Amino acid sequence: MKWLGLILAxxxxxxxxxxxxxxxxxxxxxxxxPIFWELRLPRAxxxxxxxxxxxxxxxxxxxxVRNPLADPFLLGLSGGAGLGAVSAIALHLGxxxxxPLAAFAGALLALGLVFRxxxxxxxxxDPRVLLLGGVAVGAFCGAVTTAIVTLAxxxxxxxxxxxxxxxxxxxxxxxxxxMAVYVxxxxxxxxxxxxxxxxxxxGEEPARHxxxxxxxxxxxxxxxxxLLTAAAxxxxxxxxxxxxxxxxxxxxxxxxxxxxxxPASFLAGGILLVLADTLARTAVAPRELPxxxxxxxxxxxxxxxxxxxxxxx
Amino acid sequence: MDRGLIxxxxxxxFRYAGAARDALAxxxxxxxxxxxxxxxxxxxxxxxxxxxVALGLHAPWTGSAAVLGxxxxxxxxxxxxxxxGVVPQREDxxxxxxxxxxxxxxRYPHLGAWxxxxxxxxAAVERALERCDVVALADRWLWALSGGEYQRVRIARALAQxxxxxxxxxxxxxxxxxHEMELFELVRGLVDGQGLAAxxxxxxxxxxxxxxxxxxxxxxxxxxxxxxxxxxxxxxxAEAVFGWPLTxxxxxxxxxxxxxxxxx
Numbered sequence: 001m002k003w004l005g006l007i008l009a010x011x012x013x014x015x016x017x018x019x020x021x022x023x024x025x026x027x028x029x030x031x032x033x034p035i036f037w038e039l040r041l042p043r044a045x046x047x048x049x050x051x052x053x054x055x056x057x058x059x060x061x062x063x064x065v066r067n068p069l070a071d072p073f074l075l076g077l078s079g080g081a082g083l084g085a086v087s088a089i090a091l092h093l094g095x096x097x098x099x100p101l102a103a104f105a106g107a108l109l110a111l112g113l114v115f116r117x118x119x120x121x122x123x124x125x126d127p128r129v130l131l132l133g134g135v136a137v138g139a140f141c142g143a144v145t146t147a148i149v150t151l152a153x154x155x156x157x158x159x160x161x162x163x164x165x166x167x168x169x170x171x172x173x174x175x176x177x178x179m180a181v182y183v184x185x186x187x188x189x190x191x192x193x194x195x196x197x198x199x200x201x202x203g204e205e206p207a208r209h210x211x212x213x214x215x216x217x218x219x220x221x222x223x224x225x226x227l228l229t230a231a232a233x234x235x236x237x238x239x240x241x242x243x244x245x246x247x248x249x250x251x252x253x254x255x256x257x258x259x260x261x262x263p264a265s266f267l268a269g270g271i272l273l274v275l276a277d278t279l280a281r282t283a284v285a286p287r288e289l290p291x292x293x294x295x296x297x298x299x300x301x302x303x304x305x306x307x308x309x310x311x312x313x
Numbered sequence: 314m315d316r317g318l319i320x321x322x323x324x325x326x327f328r329y330a331g332a333a334r335d336a337l338a339x340x341x342x343x344x345x346x347x348x349x350x351x352x353x354x355x356x357x358x359x360x361x362x363x364x365x366v367a368l369g370l371h372a373p374w375t376g377s378a379a380v381l382g383x384x385x386x387x388x389x390x391x392x393x394x395x396x397x398g399v400v401p402q403r404e405d406x407x408x409x410x411x412x413x414x415x416x417x418x419x420r421y422p423h424l425g426a427w428x429x430x431x432x433x434x435x436a437a438v439e440r441a442l443e444r445c446d447v448v449a450l451a452d453r454w455l456w457a458l459s460g461g462e463y464q465r466v467r468i469a470r471a472l473a474q475x476x477x478x479x480x481x482x483x484x485x486x487x488x489x490x491x492h493e494m495e496l497f498e499l500v501r502g503l504v505d506g507q508g509l510a511a512x513x514x515x516x517x518x519x520x521x522x523x524x525x526x527x528x529x530x531x532x533x534x535x536x537x538x539x540x541x542x543x544x545x546x547x548x549x550x551a552e553a554v555f556g557w558p559l560t561x562x563x564x565x566x567x568x569x570x571x572x573x574x575x576x577x
Contacts, residue, residue, distance in 0.1 A: 062407075063407065066407050068407065068408070192426045192427070193426075194426075195421050195424065195426065198418060198421070199418060199421060201406060201407040201408060202404045202405075202406060202407075202418070203403070203404045203405060205370070205401050205403075205404070206399075206401050206404040208370060208390055209368070209394060209397075209398075209399035209401060210394055210418055210419065210421055210422065210470075210474070211390050211391035211392075211393070211394030211395075211421055211422035212390060212391075212421075213389075213390055213391070251408060255414065256408045256409075256410060256414070257414070
């Protein structure tokens, strides 16, 4: 029943995203309209893929670093991606493909650096050190990014600013196809680690006594979740709160078992982002809000509500 | 190898990185099925370290630790978890969990990454809940349990692994008298009824002497005495190990120690 509800909610949010928009298209002509085929449909599908990726990455990372406040960007990826993107803009390389590529490269650089910092004694990935490394790398990248933005020209500044707050306006069939091919790989890796992730929530030693290969699980989960996040941030910029809120919603509705939680987080992340993007496109039409602002405006009250529920229990 | 021998630790030494002295020095411990062994000793005597080395979490510097004849460190963790069920000293649940959910984790050693839970897995969970008398708590949240209930639930999770050896690290710390007795009786019953082997780390010397078949008394990483309770709990040895004057009496033909007051 819950699954059916989630799938229906996804379809409803997709429908809303396709029907609603600044340009009014009569319902009868929707299927023949380029606005539908070239703009709204790919944008909605990209929203599902990116929102879903962020939801799954957040759920996995919260269990990996054993911190319910972890989100996909906590480990420095947003900083790396932002630095990559802003560097590209500053170098006048902000094309349709070079910008996401530069962001992806920046995210991968941060990912590698944080992973290396998180390795203790050569091969042991320590989540606490990982967390500190992520914060350090993120802060450093953020400082360099701000320095570049400060020195940039006004028009570049606005571009960089918009990118940093995230948005789905770059959606096209190419980006949808690219993500649809890329995303399943880390998703499968994370799903395969679902049971060890359940065990990791008990702590390292209990997990090992229950049969988890803790070190291999940590490496796989960190890399897969980070690769998901890197792709998401490359095509849409930094969209906050989806990866933080969605796993908690998923746990409240479906319980903590990752075999159920991860797929549920994918669907819920997709729904949340598609709805937030629809709001971002229509609220101040014909202008558009960065979707990251909408997810924050929706996400923060939602999170406060969840917090109150916890503390009430 | 004698029949039923499950855990075989021989002459093991171990030192934590950066530590000044050995945590274990020449320790041996053999446990067979149907046997209840209690590990005793003051804080820092090496009890938990011995468990970790025996179960392959630390590699011994010298000597060997084997489970069913295979070196503990060579076992894949998942396969080892089908032989040995452990109730560790500490764990903390990151997210709220219900009793049945946590006991279901005990079936993971028997499940592949993509296999769904089978009827036999659900049956094993219910059996484990029954044996530990926690069926009535199955839908409660873990944090809503009393200390004694919580320990029984964790034992149920270890039993759901359907192990041949059960290892419990200080399960009765912070339990009141009744819950402590219930826990010792539960472990004794599992050993007698199911032919399980049990290793129990505890500070309760007297209950260990009443319930266990054998005691192993550790001090400073060395076995100071091992064998039947009557052999191990001799006054001179116990006084030296615990560093306190004692007197020895007897209940049910088992030795019991009572610490004496220094100033009366």
